[in-house]
Amino acid sequence: MQTLAASRPLSHPAPHGAPDRDDEIKLIGVAKSFTRDQEIYGEGEAADFVYKVVSGAVRSMRLLADGRRQITGFHLAGDVFGVEIGVDRRASAEALTDAVVIVARRATLTEIDQGARLWRHALAELDRSRDHVLTLGRRSAAERVASFLVEMAERTHAGGELTLPMSRQDMADFLGLTIETVSRTLTKLQADGLIEIRCCRVVRLRRPNALAELCE
Amino acid sequence: MQTLAASRPLSHPAPHGAPDRDDEIKLIGVAKSFTRDQEIYGEGEAADFVYKVVSGAVRSMRLLADGRRQITGFHLAGDVFGVEIGVDRRASAEALTDAVVIVARRATLTEIDQGARLWRHALAELDRSRDHVLTLGRRSAAERVASFLVEMAERTHAGGELTLPMSRQDMADFLGLTIETVSRTLTKLQADGLIEIRCCRVVRLRRPNALAELCE
DNA sequence: CGCGAGCTTGACGCATCTCAAACTTAGTGG
DNA sequence: CCACTAAGTTTGAGATGCGTCAAGCTCGCG
Numbered sequence: 001m002q003t004l005a006a007s008r009p010l011s012h013p014a015p016h017g018a019p020d021r022d023d024e025i026k027l028i029g030v031a032k033s034f035t036r037d038q039e040i041y042g043e044g045e046a047a048d049f050v051y052k053v054v055s056g057a058v059r060s061m062r063l064l065a066d067g068r069r070q071i072t073g074f075h076l077a078g079d080v081f082g083v084e085i086g087v088d089r090r091a092s093a094e095a096l097t098d099a100v101v102i103v104a105r106r107a108t109l110t111e112i113d114q115g116a117r118l119w120r121h122a123l124a125e126l127d128r129s130r131d132h133v134l135t136l137g138r139r140s141a142a143e144r145v146a147s148f149l150v151e152m153a154e155r156t157h158a159g160g161e162l163t164l165p166m167s168r169q170d171m172a173d174f175l176g177l178t179i180e181t182v183s184r185t186l187t188k189l190q191a192d193g194l195i196e197i198r199c200c201r202v203v204r205l206r207r208p209n210a211l212a213e214l215c216e
Numbered sequence: 217m218q219t220l221a222a223s224r225p226l227s228h229p230a231p232h233g234a235p236d237r238d239d240e241i242k243l244i245g246v247a248k249s250f251t252r253d254q255e256i257y258g259e260g261e262a263a264d265f266v267y268k269v270v271s272g273a274v275r276s277m278r279l280l281a282d283g284r285r286q287i288t289g290f291h292l293a294g295d296v297f298g299v300e301i302g303v304d305r306r307a308s309a310e311a312l313t314d315a316v317v318i319v320a321r322r323a324t325l326t327e328i329d330q331g332a333r334l335w336r337h338a339l340a341e342l343d344r345s346r347d348h349v350l351t352l353g354r355r356s357a358a359e360r361v362a363s364f365l366v367e368m369a370e371r372t373h374a375g376g377e378l379t380l381p382m383s384r385q386d387m388a389d390f391l392g393l394t395i396e397t398v399s400r401t402l403t404k405l406q407a408d409g410l411i412e413i414r415c416c417r418v419v420r421l422r423r424p425n426a427l428a429e430l431c432e
Numbered sequence: 433c434g435c436g437a438g439c440t441t442g443a444c445g446c447a448t449c450t451c452a453a454a455c456t457t458a459g460t461g462g
Numbered sequence: 463c464c465a466c467t468a469a470g471t472t473t474g475a476g477a478t479g480c481g482t483c484a485a486g487c488t489c490g491c492g
Contacts, residue, residue: 062346062350064350064354064355064432065432066432068354068355069354070349070350070353070354072346072349072350083339084339084343085336085339085340085342085343086343090343090346091346110332115331115332115334115335116326116331118335119331119334119335119338120301122335122338122339122342123299123300123301123338124301125342126301126338126341126342126345127300127301127302127306129342129345129346129348129349130278130288130306130307130345132345132349133286133288133345133348133349133352134278134280134286134288136349136352136353136392137286137352137389137390137391137392138280138284138285138286138392139280173353174353175353176352176353176354216280216281216282
């Protein structure tokens with residue numbers, strides 16, 4: 001299932017520039033590549049490995065019994081994902097695009113002394129997750145899409161023009177909306193002059209401040 | 217503002233029975249009491265302290281500029297809260313009921329060697345927050361209320377009869393609904409025989425399995 | 433050039449929100 | 463102990479934002 005690309009053991013090659021502090025989690029493992037939509041791990045499996053994105057992007061998600069899907073996060077180059085508290089996976093992860101990730105045994109994390117980094121990583125994820133809770137609980141469709149674009153622009157260090165690694169369906173499942181509402185909302189934001197949709201996945205933020213204000 | 221009740225320094229007095237593993241975070245600090253609705257800390261303040269509930273309950277929340285409120289979590293006896301990654305508070309906390317909490321200097325956390333516990337605590341919170349994301353993103357009002365009741369029953373070890381420490385408004389702001397929808401939904405669940413509302417804040421789960429199924 | 437996946441647009445329906453009023457409960461003072 | 467009050471909750475009627483269903487369109491790819 002998982003295509004083994006290269007098996008050279010490697011420590012992490014600092015992905016997108018040096019982090020502000022020494023917050024880079026070290027993974028000692030093997031690089032694997034995944035093709036678009038390929039499962040990296042599934043809900044209920046043993047959580048024996050942790051991952052770090054080298055290139056491409058990954059989605060984490062949970063499913064309800066009837067198939068409704070909620071994406072809990074997108075992982076971009078440099079992001080660590082798949083760190084769980086329990087023995088089993090509570091979420092699944094799939095490659096959003098063709099992607100290369102480092103796979104490390106879970107025990108590796110704690111063997112090399114980096115307790116504080118792990119803690120801060122979890123707290124940073126928690127912070128982001130709570131933002132997400134605020135968005136899903138209290139923001140309108142337009143506000144959700146705006147905050148999503150602003151966040152993605154920040155995370156990808158996009159200067160004005162932003163290339164999204166995910167489809168409209170992924171955006172919808174992340175934002176708790178339908179694909180149609182996401183599409184309509186983007187069209188509306190464009191009509192209002194806040195963004196320009198260059199092509200499906202390329203968006204220019206024309207008035208980033210106005211977008212940010214939408215998020216209050 | 218913060219009523220100082222007792223200033224006896226104390227380590228945590230294991231609140232509601234021993235935890236499964238040694239996951240109890242140790243706080244060395246002072247007990248303070250807060251009255252219902254009293255602010256414990258506010259968004260934007262310095263995050264110099266961490267807290268643990270001794271008795272009563274606490275809500276953590278974030279506000280949008282126009283006053284919309286999202287409660288990100290309820291903290292019951294034994295729960296640690298107010299642990300942040302940054303220097304400033306990204307959320308505020310208020311007493312849900314009259315409550316006593318232990319207040320500890322933030323540095324205390326890391327001084328006494330309990331890195332793994334802190335990490336697991338953050339991961340456990342993250343897990344819960346992601347459940348919350350799933351609920352807010354993809355569940356109907358009935359499913360939200362059902363999952364809330366099930367979760368609260370678990371957390372309070374309620375055997376059938378559950379006494380909620382929060383108002384309908386708090387439930388609504390936690391579940392991303394309005395107070396009217398929460399009220400109507402509870403009435404509906406009662407009409408369907410899943411619960412019995414003994415009085416506003418006392419609920420008996422008549423068919424806990426059916427409720428759990430609603431959450432899939 | 434034509435096909436298919438993904439995206440957009442339209443029309444309509446419904447779950448939830450809004451606004452408003454009645455009711456219940458808890459608290460207060462006579 | 464019982465009015466009286468205020469806060470919280472429930473209920474109702476109507477509005478609306480987003481979902482659903484169904485075409486039609488665009489663009490990348492064979």
